[in-house]
Every structure is written in C-alpha cells, then in structure tokens.
Amino acid sequence: MSVSRSTGGVMGKGAISAGAVAVLLLAAGCKAAAVDTDGGRSGDAKPGGGDGKPGASATQSPKPGPDSDPDSTVAPDPDSTPEPSTPAPAKTLMEEGDRDGQVRELQARLRQIAWFFEHPSGTYGASTTEAVKGFQGKRGLPRTGRTDTVTWQRLLAMTREPTRYDLYSGGGMPPAKPDKRCLTGRVLCIAKSSRTLTWMIDGKVVSTMDVRFGSQYTPTREGTFSVYWKSRHHVSTLYDTAMPYAMFFSGGQAVHYSSDFAATGYGGASHGCVNVRDEKKIASLFAQVRRGDKVVIYK
Template sequence: MSRGAISAGAVAALVLVAGCKAVAVDTEGGPSDDGKPRSTATPSRTPTEASPRTPARSPAQTPTRTPAHDPAPHTPAPAPKPGKTLMEQGDDGKRVRELQARLRQIAWFGGNPTGTYGPVTAAAVKGFQAKRGLAVTGVTDTVTWSRLLGMTREPTRSELYAGGGMPPAKPDKRCLTGRVLCIAKSSRTLTWMIDGRAVSTMDVRFGSQYTPTREGTFSVYWKSRHHVSTLYDTPMPYAMFFSGGQAVHFSADFAARGYAGGSHGCVNVRDEKKIASLFAQVRKGDRVVIYK
C-alpha cells in the first residue's frame, strides 16, 4: 500500500482522535454498509415483570411509626419537712428524760436516761428519724414526737430513773423529828434528815425478791468501817447495821452495775464519797425508817 493510500479503518481512527465531536461507531469499529457511521444509541431499559419497581409512597400513604414509650423523667420525692421543734441539744428536764426512756424502750438509746439532751441523745433521735423516713435533724419536733409516742408506752418511774437520780419521795412522818436515815423504796433514795431538814440524799438499792430489805422503824446498833460479810465473804465498807445482818453500806457492785443487781437485804449505796460523809455523821442509836 502506498504512502498516500490510507485504509478506511485508519481514517475512522483519525476522525475519532482529531475531531472535536465524537462519532459513535459500531461494535466492529467500522462504518455501516452504506458508508455512514452506524448509530450505537443504547435503548432505554424497561422494567421486567420479574422485578417490578415499587412505586414511591406519598406522604399520606406512609404509615406513621409509633415511638416507643418514653417515660417521664424521674422526679425525686420532696424531702420530708420537720415539724415544730420541741426539744434539742442543750435542753434538759423531765421531758428530755421521757424522750430518752421511750427511745430506750425500742433500743435506740442505750444508756440510762439523764434528762440532758446531748450528742448521744441527738444521734439516737437521728437514727429513729432515718429509720421512719422523717426529716433527719437530731431535733425532736412534733412529727418525730408523735411517731415515737405511737410506738412506745408511758415510761415507769423506774424506767425514767433507771440510772438513779430519782427525786426523793415525800418523807414519811416518822422522818420529821430527830436524826433519821429516811429510806424510801418507791424513789430508791436515802435522805439523811435532822429535825425534818434534808441534809443529803443518795441513790440506794435494796434486796432481791427472795432476800428483801425489811420495812419499819429501826436504829443503828453497830458501825463497821471496813466490814466484810461473814455469810457471803463480800466487802461491806461503811456498814451501819440496823436489823440483824442488814445494814446500810457502800456497794462496789452497785457502783459498777447499777440496778441490774441487788443485795441480800442490805441497803446499798453506790456513791462512796456520800456514804463516807454519812458514816462520819451517823451515831449509834440514830433511827432508820424504811417505807414504801
């Protein structure tokens, strides 16, 4: 083939490269039979019955999804409000003693009632309040007091003064003249009286059910500073005998255990200084009056 002769395929190639407008060619890369380029337009795709297109839903046809239940945010319960203040730290008196005795009945107050509202009492009140869902303040308000009254009973005199300190009972008329050891079982007190005047008062403890302290009017017939019981082999310091083997004396057991124990009929005193002073003043022949 001469240099001037160019094949039809080459011409078509030059047209594709040099032309500004692309010309479609057939699948064979050559012109059609009539010399004109063949059309290679791709027919539009028609969906087949095997894979029909799902028509788009209109907004009205689109189902609305119900959202999952969204609970309202948790609102904490309001804090309990305290009532009117009745008793608080620094107070003292009979009502405080009753508070302590009532708390002691339900095991919130471990000690003996003292009548003084201190940190121990405040802590006991706080514990009681927290257990019942009340305002935890340590202050006895009207709400706390009402709840406590509903859970307890009125304390007895012995419960109110479980640790001692009970006010002395009214003196028996036999105690109003002369020199008398005036001993009241109801108040668990011994009052040293001279001509109707109270000189000193102290807590005492009596005999048990099976060895009771005798009641009546007696007189001191023997004093023994360092006495030791020959029956029970126990010390009886500052002993002042008034009836057989029964005497008024200091008791270390009473000082240590309080009213948890009892004597064998004697009148026990737990304050050693007070009984020492009393022992120095009492004379043989002074009367001893023991009454309910």
C-alpha cells in the first residue's frame, strides 16, 4: 500500500492517518512503535529487554552455580540421626567407713555451710552420711549418703578451700617440723602453726599434745626460755582461775592444764599461757619436766 503525505497541512487523496497505520500494523501481528504527531518514532524498544543489552532479559534467572546444584544438597535421613548419649553414672568417691584426708576436707566443707556440726575427724561415719544426704536432698540429687562426683562438684562450687585450722578445728593437727633449737637437750617444743606441744629429748619425740595460745591482746611470747617454777595446784592471783600442772617459763606465762580449753576448744583463748586440754597427757608431762628444761615457742 502506498502512503502519500499531505503538503501544506492538507491531507491529499488517498492519504492515511497515523492512527490508521497503527491499527493496520496491530492487525498484522507486529509490535507498534510509538508514533509522534509529526510522524517520527520515539522510545523504540531494543531487542533483549529494557537494559539495552542484546540478549538480556529482565526476568531471566541467573544460571545456577556449582554450590546451588540441587543434587549437592541432600536432606538428612531421620533414621540416621544418632541418639543422644546416656551420661555415665556418677562415680562414688567416698562413703561410710572411709577414713582419710579427703573425708576430713568433705566434713570441713559441709561444716562451712552448716550441714555438718562436728569437728572434722577424717572418718566417714553415720553423722557424715546424714549430712551428705541432707545436702543432696536440698539440691535435688539422689539421697544416697555417698559422696559421688556430682555431689562433690556441687559442694566444691559452694565452698572455699579449708584452711589447716578448718581441717583441724577440733585439734589433732600433725606437729610442725621441729625448730632446730628443739633438736638438742630436754625441750618443750611448742609450734603455733600446728598448735602443738611436743616433748622432746635429744631430738626424739616423747609425746605430743594439742595446745592453744593467748589472744591478740594477750599474746603468748615467742622465743627460747626455760622452766623456772612448777606449781601442781596453782591458782592465778591476777585472774583468779585454776592453773593445774603449771610450768612457768616467762613471767606469769606458763604451760598448764585448762578446763575451759577442754570444754570449748579453740573457741576461746588464754591470757598468754600455753593451755593443754588433755589432763592425762599434761599430768604425765608435769611429772617428767625438770626445772631448767628448755622451752622453745615458734611460729
């Protein structure tokens, strides 16, 4: 079909309008381009999409990479999932009838949190078993009375490490290493660190006993002294208290039996003297010690 343009703004015979041309193109199945009123095209669509690049499409999906290969991801097989492991049963560390240092520590720790009210002895008896049962029950653990690994770890987490005085709050602490001044002659070897008096002759131990000392306000003096006076039934004129089996070594300070020490233990203190609580032991010591025998008091 021939199309003639009009001249001078008047459409001539046989001329077809721009709108008619668009209708004809649509009917022929072609994509119509936008037509300006002056007959020119505007905004021609480029093949391949709106980004102007040949062959690209706005809706085209990117090619899958090697990591996105659907065959590379396999769903877990529920039948192959491992079953949770059963925890191993708690191992028993201590039980009734045991006797050692760890039992003593157990008792000292239970004593810290008011589950054990006796002095640590190192012997796992009925009272220790009951204390452990109470501790276990309070924390939802099986009340076996035996100290297993779980019970022990819970107790460790709740308490501090016991001191030597905690472990031997009732006495019986092993004597400290003798001071070198105690190794010759007849000596009352008194160690504050272990709270013990060891009667020694020429470096050999004859007997050992628990002792306690003065408070911070009336401390027991340290140093080397000698027994200058013995008084079997002595009574203090300063404090009006009995001082049986007194062996004086420095002023008014003496080694003597104390009924208060025997009754209350380390909850109290002396006025500077060295108190002994075992009356039989000090009676024997009093019979052996002579005036002039050495007294060594050290930390």
